Amino acid sequence: MVQPVLEWQAGTVTAIRPETRQTKSFTFALPKWMVHRPGQHYDVRLTAPDGYRTQRSYSIASAPERVGELELTVERIPDGEVSPYLHDVLMLGDELEVRGPIGGYFVWDVSLGGPLLLVGGGSGVVPLMAMLRHRAAQHSTVPARLLYSSRSGEDVIYRDELDGLAAGDRAFEAFYTFTRQPPAGWTGYRRRIDATMLAEVMKPFGKRARVYVCGPTLLVEAVANALVLMELPIEQIRTERFGPTGA
Amino acid sequence: MENDQADMNTALMVDGNAVAGDLQQIFGRDMTVTVARCAGCSRDAAMGALMAFTHAPGIVLRCPTCQNAIARIVQTPTAIYLEARGAAFLRMAPQS
Numbered sequence: 266m267v268q269p270v271l272e273w274q275a276g277t278v279t280a281i282r283p284e285t286r287q288t289k290s291f292t293f294a295l296p297k298w299m300v301h302r303p304g305q306h307y308d309v310r311l312t313a314p315d316g317y318r319t320q321r322s323y324s325i326a327s328a329p330e331r332v333g334e335l336e337l338t339v340e341r342i343p344d345g346e347v348s349p350y351l352h353d354v355l356m357l358g359d360e361l362e363v364r365g366p367i368g369g370y371f372v373w374d375v376s377l378g379g380p381l382l383l384v385g386g387g388s389g390v391v392p393l394m395a396m397l398r399h400r401a402a403q404h405s406t407v408p409a410r411l412l413y414s415s416r417s418g419e420d421v422i423y424r425d426e427l428d429g430l431a432a433g434d435r436a437f438e439a440f441y442t443f444t445r446q447p448p449a450g451w452t453g454y455r456r457r458i459d460a461t462m463l464a465e466v467m468k469p470f471g472k473r474a475r476v477y478v479c480g481p482t483l484l485v486e487a488v489a490n491a492l493v494l495m496e497l498p499i500e501q502i503r504t505e506r507f508g509p510t511g512a
Numbered sequence: 513m514e515n516d517q518a519d520m521n522t523a524l525m526v527d528g529n530a531v532a533g534d535l536q537q538i539f540g541r542d543m544t545v546t547v548a549r550c551a552g553c554s555r556d557a558a559m560g561a562l563m564a565f566t567h568a569p570g571i572v573l574r575c576p577t578c579q580n581a582i583a584r585i586v587q588t589p590t591a592i593y594l595e596a597r598g599a600a601f602l603r604m605a606p607q608s
Contacts, residue, residue: 270540271536306529306532308533322530322531322532322533365533367532367536367542368532368542369542369544369545369560370529370532370544370558370559370560371560482525482526505527505529505560506527506530507530
């Protein structure tokens with residue numbers, strides 16, 4: 266499939282929604298919108314008055330079924346170059362230079378089937394959410410489970426939407442783990458994701474699971490290594506790592 | 513000090529997915545599913561799965577198995593430099 270040339274375009278901010286203390290979702294209307302595959306991302310570029318340019322890559326949060334619109338969920342990195350601008354300066358009606366959709370490695374759509382195990386840490390849940398939103402929009406019955414690690418209850422992005430999806434869909438279940446401060450009365454996991462936890466969550470899927478792992482490098486390394494030790498075929502594992510700059 | 517440096521490099525590491533836009537700009541196609549064979553250890557990896565270091569004036573892509581530098585990319589205002597001595601080859605599907 267020949268791909269169109271990747272071009273920068275000016276997206277107009279049509280909505281800004283706070284998700285957690287550190288994350289916001291930004292919706293853009295794009296003049297040259299193209300359908301994306303869940304898991305892909307867009308590059309965002311800022312240009313200073315003196316010509317200095319910097320860019321970051323952000324995962325698409327929205328499903329491809331939302332025609333004409335792009336939603337990015339961005340974590341605010343205190344000493345970052347791009348995310349503080351998006352969080353603190355960008356307003357409704359502003360334009361922002363973006364290019365995409367980008368990437369073909371960390372992608373899933375319903376045609377790939379399942380069962381689907383999504384493992385996310387922090388804002389690594391964003392591309393996984395695009396997959397879940399797409400799955401829901403397609404009324405897919407592919408069995409899916411999400412294992413999502415957060416520092417505290419307040420740091421869980423999309424909590425209400427995830428619980429809503431799980432409540433209305435017997436083939437989807439969300440599992441949370443908290444590494445620092447679980448919510449009051451929490452009886453579930455309260456540690457970093459480890460091999461035992463992975464084995465429990467993926468038990469009904471066994472070695473047929475198609476696994477997508479996204480989060481900080483150390484989490485991704487730990488999960489990918491555990492999956493390989495569990496003898497999951499390596500071609501069923503897709504990973505995406507991001508560093509502290511929210512790349 | 514060496515350990516601090518190593519830890520910091522690990523913390524700043526991303527993967528080839530993060531530079532997919534730059535690669536696509538250069539090659540005119542998505543490169544994250546293109547397979548790169550490391551000239552150092554001869555292992556294959558999808559370019560999206562290479563280790564990527566972007567906190568520098570250029571981009572360095574390294575083999576996830578042996579850490580050999582597979583490619584370096586530097587962009588100046590007038591040119592893009594791609595040095596890929598660390599790759600034995602790239603294998604990609606033809607565009608039809």
